[in-house]
Structures are given as C-alpha cells and as structure tokens.
Amino acid sequence: MAFALLAPVAEGQTRSESERRRIEAVTAPTTGFTAAEAFEQLPGGAATVSGDLGREAFSRPSANMSFERELDFHLGQALFDKLWVASPASTKASDGLGPLYNARSCQACHIRDGRGLPTGGPGLVLRVGRVRDDGVLPYPLFGLQIQDSAVPRLRPEASVRMTYTETEVALNGGEVAVLHRPDYRLDAMQGALHPDSALSARLAPQMIGLGLLEAIPEAEILAYADPDDRDGDGISGRPNRVVDLETGQEALGRFGWKAGAATVLDQSAAAFASDIGISSPLLPAPWGDCTALQVECRNAPHGNGDLRGTEIDGPALGLTAFYSRNLAVPARRDVDDPEVLRGKRVFYSIGCPACHVPKHVTARLTDQPEQSFQLIWPYTDLLLHDMGDGLADGLPHGVATGREWRTAPLWGIGLTEQVSGEARFLHDGRARTLLEAVLWHGGEAAAQRDRVIDLTPEDRTALIRFLESL
Ligand code: HEC
Ligand code: HEC
Missing domain, CATH: 1.10.760 (Cytochrome Bc1 Complex; Chain D, domain 2)
Structure with missing residues (x-):
C-alpha cells in the first residue's frame, strides 16, 4: 500500500x-x-x-436520478427479476433458458439485490478450471462453472454437497470464536473431475453502488497498487487485468470476488451466459456454458434467431446493466x-x-x-x-x-x-x-x-x- x-x-x-x-x-x-x-x-x-x-x-x-431515467431503471428491474423459460416456448421474449443453468433469474441469486445464501437456493456458484503453470483453462467438459440445473430431458452437470469443518480461535478477553471451513463434493457428476482441476465457490454478492465503483478513475485505483510492496508494510495490492467483452481490449478488472470482470455490462452478460444460459450480443452462443463435449446440450432447442437476434438483445442487456449500475x-x-x-x-x-x-x-x-x-x-x-x-x-x-x-x-x-x-x-x-x-x-x-x-x-x-x- x-x-x-x-x-x-x-x-x-x-x-x-x-x-x-x-x-x-x-x-x-x-x-x-x-x-x-x-x-x-x-x-x-x-x-x-x-x-x-x-x-x-x-x-x-x-x-x-431523473424521472425519465427512473423509467429505464424499472424496465431493467423487470429484466433482473424475470424468470426465463426453456425453448421452445409460446412466450417468445422469455425463452432460451439453459440448456444448463444455475438459476432462472438474476434475483434468485442476488436476493432482493443483496447477497445470496450458500444453502437453500442457487446463490452459491462453483467455478471450475484446469490449473496450469501459466494460468488456467476452462474445464474441457464442464466449462467455466458447474451448472446444477438443466432444462427437461437434459441432466445437470452435478449436484453440489457442502460440509463444514470447525476451527476455534481464542480471543483476548476469553471469548472463543468458531470458524466454519466449507468443503464441496460433487454428486451425480456427468463426468470426472481431473486431478489438476480446482473448484472455486462464489457467493452472489450484494449489488449496491456498482456504477460508482465503475466510475472510480483507473489512475486512482492503480495509484494504490504496490505489487512489490516497496513501502514494506506487508501489503501489496495488484490490479487484475481482464478482457473487456465490449471492446475486446485488456482492461482493469473491477467486479466479482477476484475482480474478474471489467464492467457491470460485462458481468451482466457473463451472468446471463453462465448462470442462466441466455445469449446476448456480447456472448452470443445460445448454449451458455455448455462445451463442445456436451453434444446434447449444444443440440438442444434455443431462443437465438427470432426478432431478438440473441436470447436477450443489446438494448435489454443494456437496461439490465443500467439497473445493476444504479442500485x-x-x-x-x-x-x-x-x-x-x-x-x-x-x-x-x-x-x-x-x-x-x-x-x-x-x-x-x-x-x-x-x-x-x-x-x-x-x-x-x-x-x-x-x-x-x-x-x-x-x-x-x-x-x-x-x-x-x-x-x-x-x-x-x-x-x-x-x-x-x-x-x-x-x-x-x-x-x-x-x-x-x-x-x-x-x-x-x-x-x-x-x-x-x-x-x-x-x-x-x-x-x-x-x-x-x-
Ligand atoms: C490485505 C488487505 C486487507 C486488509 C488489511 C483487511 N481486509 Fe478485509 N477483506 C479483504 C479482502 C481481499 C476481502 C475479501 C476476502 C474473501 O472474500 O475471501 C475482505 C473481506 C472483508 C469483510 C467481508 C466482506 C464481505 O463482503 O463479505 C469484512 C467485514 C472485512 N474484510 C473487514 C476488515 C476489517 C475490519 C479489517 C481490519 C481488521 C480488514 N478487513 C482488513 C482485504 C483486506
Ligand atoms: C446462479 C447465481 C447467480 C445468478 C443467477 C446471477 N448472479 Fe450475478 N453474481 C453471482 C456470483 C457468484 C457473482 C460473483 C462472481 C465472481 O466472483 O466472479 C456475481 C456477481 C455479479 C456482479 C458483480 C458484483 C460485484 O460486486 O462485483 C454483477 C454486476 C452481477 N452479478 C449481475 C448479475 C445479473 C445482471 C444477473 C442476471 C443476468 C446475475 N448477476 C445473475 C451469482 C449470480
């Protein structure tokens, strides 16, 4: 620092x-x-x-916020709350769910725009990847994360079981705090997990103030970075660098628990794709996070190609991001x-x-x-x-x-x-x-x-x- x-x-x-x-x-x-x-x-x-x-x-x-813009906020809110349905469906504007997914709406994980809960709902997501010396690759079978739900006729990738081990910390003054360390087990897996793979559990975070965080000048954030701890206080601080989906350029990562997304728009598109299985102009594949090895999923009916183009179109994705930015x-x-x-x-x-x-x-x-x-x-x-x-x-x-x-x-x-x-x-x-x-x-x-x-x-x-x- x-x-x-x-x-x-x-x-x-x-x-x-x-x-x-x-x-x-x-x-x-x-x-x-x-x-x-x-x-x-x-x-x-x-x-x-x-x-x-x-x-x-x-x-x-x-x-x-002005009254006119508040109307957009409420349109975005409707998209954030909307329950997506599987294709084919009579409700054309709401189909395209999955085929593999974690939840049917944004709100299901970000409870009342706050954080999710690790049990009793979809609010905890397991990311997965194969770890190499020079970085990480999507898992060839499971993609970027484990989807524990699927449309009818397809099977989810796995169901997630969590167990806790306890440790105690003695505090000055006599109090003892009990800490819970979670462990995850995948049951009913549609394939094996390779030994060089790693899982990362992520809770849906609270959604407030995101536009303000996005508006902090990059130079100010970088000014706090001290990657080599030159001031010797034991605290370094490094910026994440990620690809901005909108520009295709490398950018400062700001969102997600590891700052893995550059903008609110990018994170929203990524959520539509990986969490709900909804394509957008930024991530147009209609099968969400299904990999080439998941043939049934890739061949399942989807919602691309009607008037919307992708399952959610650019303006609607923009409204969802506008809402997320303005909570x-x-x-x-x-x-x-x-x-x-x-x-x-x-x-x-x-x-x-x-x-x-x-x-x-x-x-x-x-x-x-x-x-x-x-x-x-x-x-x-x-x-x-x-x-x-x-x-x-x-x-x-x-x-x-x-x-x-x-x-x-x-x-x-x-x-x-x-x-x-x-x-x-x-x-x-x-x-x-x-x-x-x-x-x-x-x-x-x-x-x-x-x-x-x-x-x-x-x-x-x-x-x-x-x-x-x-
Ligand atoms: C070296 C940097 C660093 C310092 C110093 C630090 N924190 Fe944190 N804090 C973090 C990071 C990183 C996280 C997120 C960790 C995670 O989720 O695994 C975090 C998370 C938290 C959370 C939970 C936030 C949430 O949304 O769940 C609280 C509360 C918190 N810190 C309070 C404190 C307090 C109080 C202090 C001083 C005693 C402190 N932190 C010192 C980096 C730091
Ligand atoms: C299945 C649960 C789930 C669903 C559904 C979901 N999210 Fe999230 N969301 C998460 C998790 C988990 C993270 C943290 C991701 C990470 O650490 O990389 C997150 C992070 C975010 C963030 C970044 C917040 C921050 O503080 O950095 C935004 C913005 C966001 N989600 C928007 C959305 C939108 C918009 C939708 C609907 C299209 C959505 N999410 C649907 C679980 C979910």
Whole structure:
C-alpha cells in the first residue's frame, strides 16, 4: 500500500473541501457531527438513499436520478427479476433458458439485490478450471462453472454437497470464536473431475453502488497498487487485468470476488451466459456454458434467431446493466453513536484502511449523471490481495492467483441480514458474523487480523458496531 504514490484528485479535492465547509456550517451546530462524519453518512454521495427501507434497502434507484431515467431503471428491474423459460416456448421474449443453468433469474441469486445464501437456493456458484503453470483453462467438459440445473430431458452437470469443518480461535478477553471451513463434493457428476482441476465457490454478492465503483478513475485505483510492496508494510495490492467483452481490449478488472470482470455490462452478460444460459450480443452462443463435449446440450432447442437476434438483445442487456449500475447505497446509521465512533478509531488504528480504502472521488461522466463526480465511501481499493491459505481456492482468474481476492467493499454490509434474511460474508459465504469474516483474514492481512484478536473485548465490539453502521 503506497499512500505517497496517490495521485492528487485535484477536482475532487476542491469540491470536497468547499462542500466540507458547507456541510460543517449546516450540520455542526445542531448535530455535533464533524464535517467528515456528515460526509460519511452519505457513502454513495448524492446517489445515496436515506430512510428506513426495511428489506428493500438495496433495491432503490440512485437518489439523484431523473424521472425519465427512473423509467429505464424499472424496465431493467423487470429484466433482473424475470424468470426465463426453456425453448421452445409460446412466450417468445422469455425463452432460451439453459440448456444448463444455475438459476432462472438474476434475483434468485442476488436476493432482493443483496447477497445470496450458500444453502437453500442457487446463490452459491462453483467455478471450475484446469490449473496450469501459466494460468488456467476452462474445464474441457464442464466449462467455466458447474451448472446444477438443466432444462427437461437434459441432466445437470452435478449436484453440489457442502460440509463444514470447525476451527476455534481464542480471543483476548476469553471469548472463543468458531470458524466454519466449507468443503464441496460433487454428486451425480456427468463426468470426472481431473486431478489438476480446482473448484472455486462464489457467493452472489450484494449489488449496491456498482456504477460508482465503475466510475472510480483507473489512475486512482492503480495509484494504490504496490505489487512489490516497496513501502514494506506487508501489503501489496495488484490490479487484475481482464478482457473487456465490449471492446475486446485488456482492461482493469473491477467486479466479482477476484475482480474478474471489467464492467457491470460485462458481468451482466457473463451472468446471463453462465448462470442462466441466455445469449446476448456480447456472448452470443445460445448454449451458455455448455462445451463442445456436451453434444446434447449444444443440440438442444434455443431462443437465438427470432426478432431478438440473441436470447436477450443489446438494448435489454443494456437496461439490465443500467439497473445493476444504479442500485443505490443506503445512508449509514448511528454515525454519531459513541461506540460506532470508537469502532471507527479502532478500524483506522489497526490498519484496515490499508486495503479497505475508505473514500474515492468518481470521474466526471456526462452520460452517467448519477455517478458523475461524487465523493463515495466504499471501503475498498478494488485491488487483489493474497489472503492466505485459509481463504485460498487454488483457481486463478485473470491475473489473480488462487490465493488472491479483491478487497470487498464494506458499504451497506451492516444491512446484510435485513436484506437477505441471513448474514453471510466472504467470497463463499462461510462467515456467519462480521467478526468471523475478519478472523478469516490471513496472508497480507494477517497482522490486522492478529490485532483484532488482541483487542480488548470493548474495542472489538466497537469495531463490529462500526462495521454494522456502514
Ligand atoms: C446462479 C447465481 C447467480 C445468478 C443467477 C446471477 N448472479 Fe450475478 N453474481 C453471482 C456470483 C457468484 C457473482 C460473483 C462472481 C465472481 O466472483 O466472479 C456475481 C456477481 C455479479 C456482479 C458483480 C458484483 C460485484 O460486486 O462485483 C454483477 C454486476 C452481477 N452479478 C449481475 C448479475 C445479473 C445482471 C444477473 C442476471 C443476468 C446475475 N448477476 C445473475 C451469482 C449470480
Ligand atoms: C490485505 C488487505 C486487507 C486488509 C488489511 C483487511 N481486509 Fe478485509 N477483506 C479483504 C479482502 C481481499 C476481502 C475479501 C476476502 C474473501 O472474500 O475471501 C475482505 C473481506 C472483508 C469483510 C467481508 C466482506 C464481505 O463482503 O463479505 C469484512 C467485514 C472485512 N474484510 C473487514 C476488515 C476489517 C475490519 C479489517 C481490519 C481488521 C480488514 N478487513 C482488513 C482485504 C483486506
């Protein structure tokens, strides 16, 4: 992590300084907030939504969106919620599902636009690949991921069974935390898994603030990278490099647990293809993730070739991405609570911001007014970090190794249970509490994790209270 290398965001600084003063003038006398806290209360800048939104807290459009654009948001929402059906079907606009798939709609995994759950639904996906010295190849039989559902007459690739082993971590003050490590077994497999293959379990992440993350200038993200750890703080941070499906050019990876997708549009097209089996202009194969060896699947009826062209056409894919880009970040709660403020000091003093970089300023974007030029608080550097053996999956993705993960954004994380019905954290949903999520940190974050173990119980509780307020 190299703060000294951070390029000045000249425009952003001017705005944030003047606005800081303005907010200080407005809020300080009545609320007792400092200017910074007033800012932090609105993590998504002017796009932040406020009020008690209950279970729908992640489902609101950017607060600064115009009425006309909100109509597009709702069209996108309908596509995100839509249940696709198998071909051939009388409902022409909704067919093309699979033939192999994981879920019939986006919403089925991203529960109420929040994260998925590792059991009881399709929200956990197993990626698969063959690992070589020089990288990773799609699995010749299974493709990029295991599809555990299929249209009638075809068989799913496998069914996934999960088991847990427990380990205990003794914390300063006498408390003992129990960590669950998941193991996956594939039953009823339509073929064998080669010994040089690796599986990577991925939970559907929360969908808020994605357009804002996309709008962080690349130069700012790269300024935090320190691949050779020149400043010697034990934390490196590498950008992922992936192919942008739209341009065909190499680009910075930002989305997914390993930053394996360059844009929200790319990730949406990839989801349609691999998760639902729906073709789009970016990934036009009508058979989704079926490989050349899966002949029955490749020959099954599909929905390409009618008026839509591909099973979802370009405009509809665009609307789905527009929706995904504009799911608003909710305002923070309890920002001025003394325990939250204490937890915030702990968060900073033990070094969490080295990866969970609190704030960024987005670029000026004429075609995306909602995301343009906002001071945002996502708590991520969008870079890859070696998180140690405990979290390693052994499956590279882009330039990300089998030990590296993208720093997860922390905004909205305190609302997880309220939205998804259960709290599950980390890339595979193994952590049932925020504390467990932190205790799984290793590798580059081992020092910060150890500091959490050594905290007094009061400081540790305050740290969690701070995370819950995000
Ligand atoms: C079967 C479950 C499943 C379905 C269905 C699904 N997703 Fe996802 N989604 C995931 C998983 C798992 C990830 C993380 C992928 C990774 O780590 O590479 C993800 C990631 C994303 C991301 C990136 C979020 C981030 O924080 O980086 C976006 C955007 C997204 N999905 C959009 C969609 C859209 C749009 C649809 C419908 C077309 C959809 N998803 C359908 C499971 C699903
Ligand atoms: C070296 C970089 C690094 C440091 C330092 C770090 N984190 Fe993380 N954090 C990550 C990465 C990477 C992930 C995602 C790991 C995964 O899913 O396997 C993550 C995930 C999390 C999550 C779960 C997010 C989610 O969406 O499920 C929480 C909570 C969290 N970190 C809190 C903290 C706290 C608190 C600290 C300080 C004690 C801290 N982190 C220090 C890199 C870091």
